[in-house]
Amino acid sequence: MNRKRRNDPEGFKGKRGVRCPYCGSAVVLRSAEGIYHDNAKGIKLYVCTKYPACDAYVRVLEGTNTPAGSLANGDLRALRIEAHRCFDQIHRLGLMSRRDAYTWLAGVVAAPMAHAHIGQLGEYGCMQVIEESRKFIENNRARIRINSDYGAPKQRIPGGGRYAAEHRAAAAGGG
Numbered sequence: 001m002n003r004k005r006r007n008d009p010e011g012f013k014g015k016r017g018v019r020c021p022y023c024g025s026a027v028v029l030r031s032a033e034g035i036y037h038d039n040a041k042g043i044k045l046y047v048c049t050k051y052p053a054c055d056a057y058v059r060v061l062e063g064t065n066t067p068a069g070s071l072a073n074g075d076l077r078a079l080r081i082e083a084h085r086c087f088d089q090i091h092r093l094g095l096m097s098r099r100d101a102y103t104w105l106a107g108v109v110a111a112p113m114a115h116a117h118i119g120q121l122g123e124y125g126c127m128q129v130i131e132e133s134r135k136f137i138e139n140n141r142a143r144i145r146i147n148s149d150y151g152a153p154k155q156r157i158p159g160g161g162r163y164a165a166e167h168r169a170a171a172a173g174g175g
């Protein structure tokens with residue numbers, strides 16, 4: 001039945017015809033060397049063969065060849081990072097359990113639970129998550145403990161640099 005699929009550790013490779021969503025080129029699995037400034041962890045990425053002209057890639061889930069989401073360019077990666085940061089506040093602040101937060105997320109992006117991963121979201125989905133997460137936190141501010149690490153939501157969508165480097169792992173991990 002699902003034997004073939006379960007035993008397929010190749011992720012995208014096992015799916016025929018997976019192409020870069022931006023330029024339509026083939027996608028290769030390779031080391032993040034030369035893409036990440038620091039790849040001490042030996043992370044692997046699925047990268048558009050037109051990289052760096054086409055800046056689209058997605059990392060694999062740790063210890064697998066399974067893509068953590070869909071290929072994303074720099075803008076979308078930054079949006080996913082911000083969406084994850086905003087969403088994570090909800091369960092980190094104890095406003096919901098992590099599990100409940102993911103159920104809530106599925107509702108926000110109108111996707112079944114199995115597909116409610118920020119790594120799968122496009123720009124519109126990310127914007128929804130950012131907006132709804134902020135709203136939820138704002139509406140529940142009274143419940144936030146004084147000792148929490150919550151700060152004011154960042155208004156600016158980060159475009160890269162230090163912020164992206166710090167949060168890259170979290171965002172690329174999908175959800």
Ligand SMILES: [Zn+2]
Nearest residue numbers: 020023048054
């Ligand atoms: Zn491409």
